[in-house]
Amino acid sequence: MLSPLRELLQQYQLILASSSSQRKAIWRQIGLKFTTKASPFDEESVNPNDFADASKFVEYLAHHKAEAIVRDLERNEQLKTIVVGADTVIVDNGKIIGKPHTHAKAIETLTRLSGRTHNVFTGVSIILVSSLQNKEGNREASFVSRTEVEFASLSEETIKSYVQSDEPLNKAGAYGIQGLGATLVKSIKGDYYNVVGFPIQEFCEKLEILLRTCKSE
Template sequence: MIIQHLDSLASKTIVLASGSPRRREILQKIGLQLTILPSEFEENLDPCSYSHPSEFVMATAHKKADEVAKRLVSSVSAPDLIIGADTCVTLSGQVYGKPKDHEDAFHMLNKFSGKGHDVLTGVCLLVRKEMDWKEISFCETTTVQFAKLSSETIKSYIATGEPFDKAGGYGIQGLGGTLVEAIHGDYYNVMGFPLHRFCFHLAKIMAELVP
């Protein structure tokens, strides 16, 4: 794992191509020194054009990281690593992103009520290789089982405002955690970043980060 590499990583320039406070929090908790540079990529890919939602989130994560890499290509000191990520929720083949409004949030949460759904996060790591980038991409899936929710519970949760910047319309780390009966897989993936899988890949590429 990366625990033994944290001292070396402290001297590296790592860019998180996301404005998500949850992704920032997860990565900072393990001691990574981050530069936050949210991607300006317009998230307009059509999930229906991909054979599986995992391909959709990995493609979006790549676009986010690549947009930041292109902005920094002429930088005097290019970063050692750029991290892009994208999360979606799926149920019965339907892909759910962030709710557009109260009605959309209610529709999502009502669909999840009493059922299990999958949270998928695609991650794209761009590792600096002289004048180019080496890409490592992966997708992590966590299954979340919701309790049976009444309409009153859903409406009260939406009224807190918590659902609106989160894929699937809930935050497991906040009040949304009260809606969840069980999860199978990486808890941090439901927050928006698969920490264990990321650390596995980062440990493998440390040889390329260390001079």
């Protein structure tokens, strides 16, 4: 992590409201010191059809994931805590593609995406906790990152072979670009790390702005 942001973070506890191994790996890659807490927020209870578009949907989920962790903070936990929530979805032709939980669903999803361009949206919510008693005293920044991903034309044999690796299961869009799924991707337009699951450059930029604003108040 570069020194300007590292210095600003010295007095804060940083919590990633996610159990995603990909997000944790990205954070560790740049040297962030943090703890993880899986958010108790039930994202499965939220209907994406209730939102005007995918960006509003992921922004909503990211906020509520982070907010649920803030509510669970103990009164004796260190204040000046930063909680970060995130959510990633794949959108093909306006339709949100969920995580496959079976081989059959993964094959169906990859067959649909073959030879096509889809979008990856990640919503990120950053909540700086200044008071556990007064929610209005907290500061929040949020944003949504979008990346276009073009798949190569995939043969049935390729799709079945990839699915048999089990990598696609429980991944948005049924692939992991950081693993074997890289062989399926012809090109991307936008942030690679957004496709992995966390747009780290924009996050650092927004976090630094938030911390500098709070420091000057």
